[in-house]
Amino acid sequence: xxxKLAFSPRTSRSFLRSSFISLRNILSRPxxxxxxxxxxxxxxxxxxxxxxxxxxxxxxxxxxxKSFKHLREPVYxxxxxxxxxxxxxxxxxxxxxxxxxxxxxxxxxxxxTLDNLFRMEIHSGDDGDKKLFFYxxxxxxxxxxxxDDAKKQKEKADSDAVKSIKRASKDFKKMGRKVYxxxxxxxxxxxxxxxxxxxxxxxxxxxxxxxxxxTKQHGYGLYERWVEEFVPRLQETGNLGTDxxxxxxxxEAINAFPHAEYFWFLDEKSLxxxxxxxxxxxxxxxxxxxAKMLRDQPIVLPGSAIKTYKNTKAQDVSLILTQNNAGxxxxxxxxxxxxxxxxxxxxxxxxLYRAYNNFYQNxxxxxxxxxxxxxxxxxxxxxxxxxxxxxxxxxxxxxxxSAVDYQEGDMVIxxxxxxxxxxxxxxxxxxxxx
Amino acid sequence: MTDDxxxxxxxxxxxxxxxxxxxxxDMIKRTFSQRGHNVRKIIIILSFFSTVAFFIALxxxxxxxxxxxxxxxxxxxxxxxxxxxxxxxxxxxxxSIANKKEYAEKHGYTLTIKDVSLKRRYSxxxxxxxxxxxxxxxxxxxxxxxxxxxxxxxxxxxxEPDVDLYEYLLDRVENKTYRTVDHFNPLKIETEIPYxxxxxxxxxxxxxxxxxxxxxxxxxIRKSEWSEMLxxxxxxxxxxxxxxxxxxxxxxxxxxxxxxxxxWVRDRLGFVPLRAINSFPPGxxxxxxxxxxxFYNGEDRxxxxxxxxxxxxxxxxxxxxxxxxxxxxxxxxxxxWKLW
Numbered sequence: 001x002x003x004k005l006a007f008s009p010r011t012s013r014s015f016l017r018s019s020f021i022s023l024r025n026i027l028s029r030p031x032x033x034x035x036x037x038x039x040x041x042x043x044x045x046x047x048x049x050x051x052x053x054x055x056x057x058x059x060x061x062x063x064x065x066k067s068f069k070h071l072r073e074p075v076y077x078x079x080x081x082x083x084x085x086x087x088x089x090x091x092x093x094x095x096x097x098x099x100x101x102x103x104x105x106x107x108x109x110x111x112x113t114l115d116n117l118f119r120m121e122i123h124s125g126d127d128g129d130k131k132l133f134f135y136x137x138x139x140x141x142x143x144x145x146x147x148d149d150a151k152k153q154k155e156k157a158d159s160d161a162v163k164s165i166k167r168a169s170k171d172f173k174k175m176g177r178k179v180y181x182x183x184x185x186x187x188x189x190x191x192x193x194x195x196x197x198x199x200x201x202x203x204x205x206x207x208x209x210x211x212x213x214x215t216k217q218h219g220y221g222l223y224e225r226w227v228e229e230f231v232p233r234l235q236e237t238g239n240l241g242t243d244x245x246x247x248x249x250x251x252e253a254i255n256a257f258p259h260a261e262y263f264w265f266l267d268e269k270s271l272x273x274x275x276x277x278x279x280x281x282x283x284x285x286x287x288x289x290x291a292k293m294l295r296d297q298p299i300v301l302p303g304s305a306i307k308t309y310k311n312t313k314a315q316d317v318s319l320i321l322t323q324n325n326a327g328x329x330x331x332x333x334x335x336x337x338x339x340x341x342x343x344x345x346x347x348x349x350x351x352l353y354r355a356y357n358n359f360y361q362n363x364x365x366x367x368x369x370x371x372x373x374x375x376x377x378x379x380x381x382x383x384x385x386x387x388x389x390x391x392x393x394x395x396x397x398x399x400x401x402s403a404v405d406y407q408e409g410d411m412v413i414x415x416x417x418x419x420x421x422x423x424x425x426x427x428x429x430x431x432x433x434x
Numbered sequence: 435m436t437d438d439x440x441x442x443x444x445x446x447x448x449x450x451x452x453x454x455x456x457x458x459x460d461m462i463k464r465t466f467s468q469r470g471h472n473v474r475k476i477i478i479i480l481s482f483f484s485t486v487a488f489f490i491a492l493x494x495x496x497x498x499x500x501x502x503x504x505x506x507x508x509x510x511x512x513x514x515x516x517x518x519x520x521x522x523x524x525x526x527x528x529x530s531i532a533n534k535k536e537y538a539e540k541h542g543y544t545l546t547i548k549d550v551s552l553k554r555r556y557s558x559x560x561x562x563x564x565x566x567x568x569x570x571x572x573x574x575x576x577x578x579x580x581x582x583x584x585x586x587x588x589x590x591x592x593x594e595p596d597v598d599l600y601e602y603l604l605d606r607v608e609n610k611t612y613r614t615v616d617h618f619n620p621l622k623i624e625t626e627i628p629y630x631x632x633x634x635x636x637x638x639x640x641x642x643x644x645x646x647x648x649x650x651x652x653x654x655i656r657k658s659e660w661s662e663m664l665x666x667x668x669x670x671x672x673x674x675x676x677x678x679x680x681x682x683x684x685x686x687x688x689x690x691x692x693x694x695x696x697x698w699v700r701d702r703l704g705f706v707p708l709r710a711i712n713s714f715p716p717g718x719x720x721x722x723x724x725x726x727x728x729f730y731n732g733e734d735r736x737x738x739x740x741x742x743x744x745x746x747x748x749x750x751x752x753x754x755x756x757x758x759x760x761x762x763x764x765x766x767x768x769x770x771w772k773l774w
């Protein structure tokens with residue numbers, strides 16, 4: 001028959017009626033009312049510190065004890081920042097998955113020279129005159145926006161040659177402000193930079209073409225810059241002529257594609273020979289990486305005391321590196337776009353590393369140092385077999401090393417120091433044809 | 435007095451009779467009828483009130499999160515290698531520990547006392563000051579379920595033991611903290627740098643700035659991937675090699691450099707006004723002794739006093755400590771205690 005205490009409309013009505021009668025009875029006896037009120041007040045006062053509100057009164061604390069609102073200045077509370085690159089918050093939205101410079105500009109830019117691309121000052125010191133380069137205003141801000149019509153008219157009158165020079169220079173200064181805002185977010189972005197003072201036009205074109213074909217085929221994003229864009233920044237910390245731009249470039253790429261998952265930096269001296277291989281299938285898939293990671297591998301060659309961990313899990317890895325005969329190579333780096341990946345890059349790129357007298361000439365030394373001194377960074381780093389993403393071309397001066405040297409069927413070939421004897425374009429056409 | 439009701443309301447009137455359904459209404463009706471006992475009436479009313487109070491208290495227990503806060507008290511500061519402690523220092527240390535213990539017990543927080551005495555492996559030019567990072571790492575391993583860790587130096591005193599840390603600061607901490615140094619910038623740090631994404635980042639480290647920069651006498655750190663990284667990268671031999679002559683405040687200066695140059699560090703750091711977690715007694719920040727932003731205000735009932743540096747400049751730790759201990763007691767006595 002259900003619970004004995006179940007409320008039927010009938011019992012609840014009788015309950016109300018009886019309560020009413022009880023109340024009337026109590027109120028007719030002031031002595032009881034007073035006693036009960038006094039007891040309740042005393043009870044609340046002693047236990048809860050508030051005679052009337054009792055348990056609801058929350059101890060009648062002063063508001064400053066509940067929070068420190070009286071100390072806060074609301075004006076400053078919502079000053080939040082959105083990410084932007086080194087060239088400032090005036091970003092240029094781009095819808096295509098390729099954020100790349102026009103590779104045909106390389107010869108024009110080379111003729112323009114750095115003196116004309118940047119603001120240049122000559123400082124004379126004890127060891128002769130020194131050119132210092134600085135970013136001019138146009139790197140942060142579009143000059144066209146506040147140009148008057150008269151000047152625009154004047155520019156229209158320029159000859160085609162002058163126009164193309166001006167456009168190349170303008171594009172050069174704009175590259176760092178481009179940000180991908182398209183709807184479809186590529187999972188993987190390939191990152192490269194071109195050095196027009198180091199390689200000839202034909203080779204740069206071959207590399208650009210190679211990257212474009214590969215990313216188009218697999219739907220990856222492509223991020224390319226000129227190495228020369230970073231000159232003033234490198235000069236500041238004495239890194240001019242080194243490969244430190246790779247670190248800056250990678251962080252810039254993450255900023256330009258904020259929603260991509262992996263960023264694969266591949267140096268311009270490397271070519272993707274097997275274009276059909278998807279990097280997810282050959283390496284990035286956690287199961288595959290779990291199997292391929294080199295464990296207990298010394299960081300610094302030969303045989304440093306610090307080795308990669310034996311139990312690193314593939315899904316924790318934020319930095320993927322390879323080693324060549326000399327040690328860690330920065331010609332092919334994969335970084336995951338997560339907090340660990342970004343933190344590692346930013347720390348690596350910190351001024352106190354870039355300017356340190358043991359590191360300023362060689363970014364690899366700083367990286368090796370970081371991996372050896374910061375166990376957490378090491379635990380999120382994996383060394384993978386070199387031939388997966390960074391197979392090196394055979395070098396006559398060095399011993400053969402089957403773990404590093406390129407073999408038929410490897411995905412990538414690193415042409416090494418080919419620009420020294422000008423053999424790059426020859427090698428490129430040889431490997432890209434086959 | 436011989437009608438049916440009085441007979442029924444006799445002994446056992448509150449109990450259900452055999453063969454008769456128990457009726458709450460009947461019971462109440464009988465108790466409060468003209469002939470019911472006064473004592474019984476009072477008991478019923480009181481039990482009603484205490485039941486209500488009990489359920490309210492119960493609801494509150496379930497409504498608030500299980501406190502996952504660990505208070506780390508750094509004891510034995512500066513002691514160990516260089517000299518013996520004086521009896522007064524022992525006394526200060528004892529009352530500091532008692533103060534935190536009482537507070538932690540009141541709110542169900544965990545208190546852990548860590549020895550920061552000078553150790554050989556941290557001494558002379560060898561990461562002295564950075565043991566904070568190691569202690570935090572070790573404590574985070576020790577309490578894997580805790581969420582927030584509150585670092586307190588020895589010479590701090592909790593003035594308001596009623597403060598609930600979640601309500602006060604840690605609930606929706608992103609809305610209660612400054613994400614830039616615009617509000618107060620004694621070090622003239624850049625207020626904005628590239629790659630900073632405070633708009634989409636939570637706050638994992640809460641600290642305050644005093645007249646000289648960041649103050650690490652009292653700060654909150656949340657266990658997260660970010661904080662693990664911060665603790666891992668806080669000390670670096672290459673950084674230290676270049677800066678140890680400049681870094682007078684050691685790990686504090688290093689954190690300032692990290693904040694000013696590394697966007698990922700800026701992302702998750704939140705600032706609060708100094709007096710929210712770390713008021714100074716008069717005597718500290720002596721160059722700006724008229725600035726009310728630094729100093730303890732009894733009328734506002736500031737939360738914590740930090741008597742850092744109380745051993746220098748003609749100040750006495752013990753005197754200051756006793757002063758604030760008495761002040762705290764006078765603020766926080768129960769109302770009925772005042773009758774005595």
